[in-house]
Amino acid sequence: MWQQTYNPLGNLYLSALVAALPILFFLVALTFLKLKGLTAAIATLALSVGMAFLIFHMPMEKVLGAAIFGILGGLWPIGYIVLMAVWLYRLAVKSGKFDVIRGSIATISDDQRIQVILIAFCFGAFLEGAAGFGVPIAICAALLVELGFKPIKAAMLCLLANAASGAYGAIGIPVLVGAQQGGVDLSEMSVMMIAIVQLSTLFVPLLLILVLDGFRGVRETWPVLILIGLLFSGLQALTLYLIGPELTDIIAPLASMATLALFMQFWQPKQIYRETGAPPVSAQRWSLQEVISAWSPFYVLTGVVLLWSVPQFKGLFAGDGLLAATVLKLPIPFLHMQVEELPPIASSVHALPAVWNVALISAPGTAILIAVIVTTLLSSRLSLWDSFNQFRTVVRDLWSPLTMISLIMAVAYIANFSGASSSIGLGLAESGRIFPLIAPVIGWLGVFITGSVVNSNTLFAHLQSVTATQIGTSQPLLVAANTSGGVMAKLISPQSIAIAAAAVGQVGRESEIMRTTLLYSLALLAYVCVWTFMLSFTV
Template identity: 70%
Template sequence: MWQHLYDPIGNAYVSALLAAIPIIFFLASLTLLKLKGLNAALLSLGLSVVVSIALFGMPFEKIASAAFFGILSGMWPIGWIVLMAVWLYKIAVKSGKFEVIRGSIASISNDQRVQVILIAFCFGAFLEGAAGFGVPIAICAALLVELGFKPLKAAMLCLVANAASGAYGAIGIPVLVGAQQSGVPLDALALMMIAIIQLSTLFVPALLIVILDGMRGLRETWPILLLIGVLFSASQSLILYLLGPELVDVIPPVLSMGALALFMQYWTPRRIYREEGAPEISDKRWSLPEVIRAWSPFYILTAVILTWSLPAFRALFAAGGPLAFTTIPFAMPALHLQIEELPPIATAARALPAMWNLNLISASGTAILISALLTTAFSSSITLRQSAGQLRQAFLELWKPLTMICLIMAVAYIANFSGASSTMGLALAESGQVFPLFSPVIGWLGVFITGSVVNNNTLFAHLQAVTAQQIGTSQALLVAANTSGGVMAKLISPQSIAIAAAAVNQVGKESEIMRITLKYSLGLLVYVCIWTLILSFLL
């Protein structure tokens, strides 16, 4: 049994700085050194191995097993989900449905500012609530490119839009895990989520318009920004308060899409905005049956994903369920229950599990696979052979970003199992009464490292609750801050960047997407930090 050592240098801040070397290098390599994502990930992985051995004294066989665990997790479920989502998109393109989809969107508005609210913000939020794991970025970024947006800008807009929905993820799991790990009552955590994140959600549509068309765009589109911002944020808050987090990213996006489509029948901006060089969309009008058929891949995807999310369906695959045999567990050698997490990260010394589960049917990627097969079967314009060809093409385009995701997951798992992530969190917790200012930074680091708000709350929700108790502030506030700060890192987490680059066919330009998105991630993080500190004084 190997135990975590959270302050190997004898100075919490120096230990944390050294533990952060792989993360700092990865950020610098993309933003300053302008390395390709795959090269940056490889070098960061090497640094992670060196730091784990030299700083924490982690045995090499445990480092190797943690890295392998991360690679497997990058392949399944993340890589599987991304590959299937891009395949579904390619089927829709190959079958000719996108010409009709473009036309149906143009019938709402030919203005690209309206289109980015409809697709990146509303539809992206719905896909986040239904599937999560990069699906909204992959699908919506590709849709925007088809509508004439420049690829890198399309990727960045979808990443920024995810700040409004990423806190609740697929069926509210991030918030549920935060409550479970911290011991904070779910209703108390929900109230604090409303207090912190919903204020920024109100202004995300306006931020998207400013990015796209500056202050002039803001002046020209303020009616729809007011409508969608208030309706989306208010309905999210109401559902979170009354029903809990499960439907927060399902019902509000649907309401917002419907309201926007209806509003645009009676109002139009005085100037139609189109990106320079964007092709004009044909003014041909399509019949309702044609539009319904064109959007069918996404109806099918929604229905299948929501079925996969139902408690009754998930129970089929739980331990003792009739389909439990379709989940194949694999205990990582030299790692499973062979590393102890210590207080204050855990309430008592706890052996860390390291089980990789190959859930063949219950995985979200399998749900998307079934959606793709059903879309092919119901489309007369694409054969099964052509559909298989699109899958092959998707794999050829994605193998590099998927490899990058696997390598970054290896870095994340080494950081988690070596205790490096906890070392950084504990150093920030040393700040005492001003800790609420830095509390969201822990969440930001957690998501940047792991790529997941769920994993971030698994890692740091308990630490936030313990620190809150020590400094005499609200535990629910700091757990909500951990979640909210984490969402702002989703904009630039390596996994999100890799998915966005692949979706817009810009593999190798991850550093450019990182550079143009980083300032928005940091700006939103600063807001969460300052607002959390103010709330800590008021509560």
């Protein structure tokens, strides 16, 4: 048994700074050194191993166990989801469905600014709510490329759009986990999410158009920006307040897509914006049946994922469920229940589990696989051999970004099990009453490290709650701040960047994508920090 230490250097600030070195190095490697994502990930992992062993005195067998645990977590379920999502997209292209999808979108508007709002913002949010875990970035970025957007720009736009929906992805799991781990009332946390996030969500469509076409684009599309901004953010807020986080990214995007399609029947921009090199607008029009058929892979995907989220279905895979045997639970040697977490990170000393759960059926990737199978079987232009060949191509194209994701997950797990992540959090918490100003930074770092708002809340929601009690402010506010700050890191999370690069065929250019989104991520984080600090004096 080994106990974590959170202040190995005798100075909490210095220990936190050293603990953050791998994160800082990875940022510098991608932005200033312009290393390829895989190269940067390998170097960062080596630095993390050395830091955990030499500074935090974690036994080497446990360091390696944490690294292996992280790599396995990167392969399943994350790698599984990415592979299946890109495979589904490639089959949709191969079957000709994307030609119809592209045409149906163009029918709503030839203006590609409107198409960005429809796809990256509305449809991406819907996929985030239904599936999460990188699915919306992979599918929507690829769809924008099909419509004529440059690959890097398509990836950047989809990453920016995710700032409006990332907090409620995969049927609201980030908020549910935050409330559970932080020990706060879900309805109270939902109210705080409304207070922090929904104001910025109002302006995400405007930000997308500013990036795409500057102030001219805003002047020419302002009716759409006001309509969709108010409708989307307003419905999210109402859903959070009246129902909860589970359907926040389902109701608002669906209503926004339908409203936008209807509105565009009566209004169009005076000047139609088209990207340079975009394919000409086709005069061909498709019947309603053809359009419904073309979008069918995503209907199937959404339906299956929603079924996967039903409590009764989840219960089948619980410990005493009928299908519990399909969830393989594999303890990690030298790590499982052999590392103890201490107060104030935990309420009492307890050993950390390290079990790799391989959910063969209930994993989100399996839901996408079902959509793949249905698409293959129902498409007259696809044979089983064609589908298999597309899968081989996807594996060949994605091995590098998936390896990068797995290595960064190894970095995250080393940080978590060595106590380095907690050291960063405790260092920031020493700021006292000014802590609400930097509370979102902890969530931001958590998502940057792990790639997941769920994981960030698992790591730090309890810390936020404990700190709130110590400094005399609202516990739901700081847990919500952890969630909100984390969402802004999804724009530059290595996992998100790798998925986006793979989806648009730009593997090896991850640093370029990160440079396009880094400033926006930091600006949104600054907003969350300042607004949380102001709210801390009123709640």
